[in-house]
Amino acid sequence: MTLGSSRAGALGPRPAAPGAHPGSGPRGGPAVGRRTLMQGAGALAALGGLGALSGCAGTAARAADDIAFWHLLSGPDGVTMGEMLDGYMATDGAPTVTQTVLAWGAPYYTKLAMASAGGRAPDLAIMHAARVPGYAPGGLLDEWDLDLFGEFGVAKEDFPELIWEKMVVDGKLTAIALDSHPFVLYYNTDIAEAAGVLGSDGLLLPTDNPEDFRELALELGAKAPSGYGLSWGYLGDGSNQWRMFSTYYSQLGGTIDLPIGGKMEYQEEIVIQAIEWILSLIDGEVGNPGHDGGTAISEFATGGSGAFYGGVWESGSYRNEGVPFDMTMVPGVFGEPVAYADSHAFVLPHQMTPDEDRRRNVHAAVAYLLKNSITWAGAGHIPAYSPVIEDPAYADLVPQSHYADAVDHLVYDPPAWFTGSGSDFHTYFGNDMQNVWARRTDPLEGWNAFVARINALLLKPTPM
Known part of the structure; x- marks a missing residue:
């Protein structure tokens, strides 16, 4: 089964999953618009493998201007992410970002691990930051290039200390937080x-x-x-x-x-x-x-x-x-x-031979999403990219600006391979x-x- 890009048709609502939140497997809210959504571990298991997923196509089989992006964002969050990606793809010279949306919780994390271990990983994925310590030590995630991010105007100093600490595992920058959701x-x-x-x-x-x-x-x-x-x-x-x-x-x-x-x-x-x-x-x-x-x-x-x-x-x-x-x-x-x-964070699922140009495009895409995350704040999440919070426009967001100081008081799950959201x-x-x-x-x-x-x-x- 092939999943479409962010320009696919809208879908109807779906039921809640216990412990989930509306951006990642919601109770009720509208489902992801402008993309095809595959739900449930059963449907995934029926594939008999990962090769049929569009995000799993071998990296050599795709052009550098085609980014495969997996995430678990549905409901209002999924719609917002689609709008942000449409904005990015409308910029001059931007590549196409093809989204694959998988069911929240264990089905998503299991498939992501299998894809990384099996050599069919997407170019970009979303994980909850508290889940990263269970993946990074096993070699399932590649390291982000902070120098390359610097070329796109993103630096370590742009993130609150508590969030930066969750982005680094064993001294390696293995996650780039989009937000915190306390x-x-x-x-x-x-x-x-x-x-x-x-x-x-x-x-x-x-x-x-x-x-x-x-x-x-x-x-x-x-x-x-x-x-x-x-x-x-x-x-x-x-x-x-x-x-x-x-x-x-x-x-x-x-x-x-x-x-x-x-x-x-x-x-x-x-x-x-x-x-x-x-x-x-x-x-x-x-x-x-x-x-x-x-x-x-x-x-x-x-x-x-x-x-x-x-x-x-x-x-x-x-x-x-x-x-x-x-x-x-x-x-x-x-x-x-x-x-x-916890935080939604961008990760690089491990690839044996990543395409250098595509990796550069992925860094550029994430930098764009960070810099434009005031749109993401509309769903209630606190942007992890500090310049957005410090912008006077963020102070005009109510009630978001009334709890923005929470970024200095976040408590994530204790790190272990079995902790984190879901x-x-x-x-x-x-x-x-x-x-x-x-x-x-x-x-x-x-x-x-x-x-x-x-x-x-x-x-x-x-x-x-």
């Missing part, structure tokens, strides 16, 4: 105004301790039709459970190390403190104790609750639905306002912790079951 707090501005919790600037009043935050949430709930100040969905969604836990565990100063061949290292006292705090937010008074992702989103989208914990990628849907909302970084009630995050790490966390949030299991019992699974993975060699 866990944030949405709030209904009408409900917040009625509750008297907006400042003179029209923004949510700051809180820097758990007592004040809980009081603010209760005030929101008193004016919300549902009676709840906060919405957070966790049932059946290991990734969203992990995002919430990672945010507050990190605010409390907790760290996690995953030494291959060893055992997971963490601070048990802080683990319990973070779990108990989250339970206090879904106690039936502050927030609903039994939401899944869809019901939490629906509660906020229909104006039922005062605030919502979620990823920045939901902003486009809420805007389209006419919700009166604004956004802020998750308040730092235990210290710095750090929060879980990974087993998130799935196992949800499997073992869901009963904790539902108050059917003791916090430490659920956590210890999760740790046991991770320790078993640490004893296994990386499959990459």
Whole structure:
């Protein structure tokens, strides 16, 4: 099956995948326009191999001005990426970029690894930055040429420190981040105004301790039709459970190390403190104790609750639905306002004999996308290319500019071959912790079951 370029016809919506976000396997939103989209591991497996994919054609079989680009961006993100690529291809002398869009999560990463190992890799691909440490050491990714990027006006200094650190693995520049997409707090501005919790600037009043935050949430709930100040969905969604836990565990100063061949290292006292705090937010008074992702989103989208914990990628849907909302970084009630995050990053899947001219064209294309990523910011993501954020035009983006400082407070998954967005790490966390949030299991019992699974993975060699 051959997949078309970005100029293919639009498709209809598709259902959500647990733990996914609308830009990468969404709940609901419109599917990718102007390209043909292949969905699902079953359809991919039916091919019986990778040779039929347009992105897998041997590099020698294509001209240097034809770039094969794989990614997992669908919904509004997919449409936006198509528009940005159309803009690039309209520039003088730009090559054609042929997109292949694969299903979010394990199907995508498995196919990308197989393509790199089998000598049929695309010229360019998107990965979540937290997944890169599991791929780069196995030789599945090639290194970017920073000197070549310099010719196109892109330098190390153009990226925030926390993001740059995720782009370098074992001293090699193996990823170029397009964005960061952190866990944030949405709030209904009408409900917040009625509750008297907006400042003179029209923004949510700051809180820097758990007592004040809980009081603010209760005030929101008193004016919300549902009676709840906060919405957070966790049932059946290991990734969203992990995002919430990672945010507050990190605010409390907790760290996690995953030494291959060893055992997971963490601070048990802080683990319990973070779990108990989250339970206090879904106690039936502050927030609903039994939401899944869809019901939490629906509660906020229909104006039922005062605030919502979620990823920045939901902003486009809420805007389209006419919700009166604004956004802020998750308040730092235990210290710095750090929060879980990941990044969409460009990578060079390994090729045995890459075409030099095509590699140069790929660097030029990525530089263009970075410099024009204010368009990408429209979907809620924070551009990783700092000059875009520093441009006065970005300050005019609302609510995007209200949480832009999150780039200095990002917390990525601890590096390991099994962590990152859509990974087993998130799935196992949800499997073992869901009963904790539902108050059917003791916090430490659920956590210890999760740790046991991770320790078993640490004893296994990386499959990459």
